[in-house]
Amino acid sequence: MKVLITGVNGFIGSNIYEGLKDEFDVLGISQSSESKICKNYISCDLTDKDKLEEVIKSNNDVDIIIHCAALAHNKGNDLSKDRFMKVNYEVSKDLVDLSNKYLNLKKFIFLSTISVYGERIDKDVYVETDKCYPKSPYAIAKRKSEEYIEMNCKAPYYILRLAPVYSDTFKLNIQRRTEMKGFNYIVGNGSNKLSLCNVNNISLTVDNIIDGYVKGNEIYNMSDEKVYSFKDILDTNRISRRVVWIPAIAIKAIYTINKFYIRKQFVDENSIKLITDNIYLSEKLSEKIRLKYTLNRYL
Numbered sequence: 474m475k476v477l478i479t480g481v482n483g484f485i486g487s488n489i490y491e492g493l494k495d496e497f498d499v500l501g502i503s504q505s506s507e508s509k510i511c512k513n514y515i516s517c518d519l520t521d522k523d524k525l526e527e528v529i530k531s532n533n534d535v536d537i538i539i540h541c542a543a544l545a546h547n548k549g550n551d552l553s554k555d556r557f558m559k560v561n562y563e564v565s566k567d568l569v570d571l572s573n574k575y576l577n578l579k580k581f582i583f584l585s586t587i588s589v590y591g592e593r594i595d596k597d598v599y600v601e602t603d604k605c606y607p608k609s610p611y612a613i614a615k616r617k618s619e620e621y622i623e624m625n626c627k628a629p630y631y632i633l634r635l636a637p638v639y640s641d642t643f644k645l646n647i648q649r650r651t652e653m654k655g656f657n658y659i660v661g662n663g664s665n666k667l668s669l670c671n672v673n674n675i676s677l678t679v680d681n682i683i684d685g686y687v688k689g690n691e692i693y694n695m696s697d698e699k700v701y702s703f704k705d706i707l708d709t710n711r712i713s714r715r716v717v718w719i720p721a722i723a724i725k726a727i728y729t730i731n732k733f734y735i736r737k738q739f740v741d742e743n744s745i746k747l748i749t750d751n752i753y754l755s756e757k758l759s760e761k762i763r764l765k766y767t768l769n770r771y772l
Contacts, residue, residue, distance in 0.1 A: 480542030629689025663704030
């Protein structure tokens with residue numbers, strides 16, 4: 474069986490590759506000139522539809538596509554809405570169209586994001602049937618990709634809405650929530666809860682999808698089975714003995730002032746994340762798979 478991974482050089486794509494390389498014929502594509510990990514690799518600017526078509530057409534024996542490539546929230550020099558749409562939506566659209574045209578595809582796996590739900594001050598728990606209110610260009614492009622896949626992909630599709638991802642060596646999504654300029658901080662008493670996603674749970678899920686244990690043509694929240702408090706994640710990321718306490722009421726005041734006067738999306742999103750629970754239940758997926766990896770390694 475031949476598997477195509479887009480964004481194979483990235484953090485998530487490379488982890489998925491490591492889990493599949495010994496069992497499948499894996500073709501990796503990315504815009505980098507070379508790959509240090511993937512033996513069967515093609516350098517391709519995915520936003521160039523003609524070049525992407527050449528790759529798909531010349532590899533018409535691909536059985537499964539795992540679409541990891543994307544422009545992240547804070548990467549790259551051009552973070553305009555048009556750029557997010559071009560990289561995160563149009564590439565997804567082209568992959569669907571080209572796979573429909575050239576491949577007898579068995580599965581299309583798309584890595585999306587919990588950001589498609591949008592941040593809401595009045596909501597703590599999100600499930601797959603909730604209505605989406607994406608706010609950022611990143612989230613809007615991902616949601617449009619989901620909708621296009623649902624409407625047009627001829628192969629069974631699997632849309633995984635990832636909670637903030639981490640690993641033993643990649644803790645950026647934890648650091649953002651626990652440290653600032655060399656010291657740790659905590660808002661309120663640290664009891665607010667949030668979902669995170671161990672990268673090994675993503676690889677585990679992809680394995681189970683390929684093996685046929687997960688129902689296709691579905692959207693799945695993808696998060697650790699364990700829900701964490703901010704105190705939990707602070708305990709895993711102590712960089713200083715001193716912890717700065719920030720009153721929750723101060724963040725609420727910032728949120729309110731921003732809502733009525735400043736109206737900056739970044740302030741809105743991040744203040745909501747700090748003063749509400751952000752729980753993205755993966756119960757639908759957990760009915761089929763035990764997502765055993767956590768901040769403390771295993772359940």
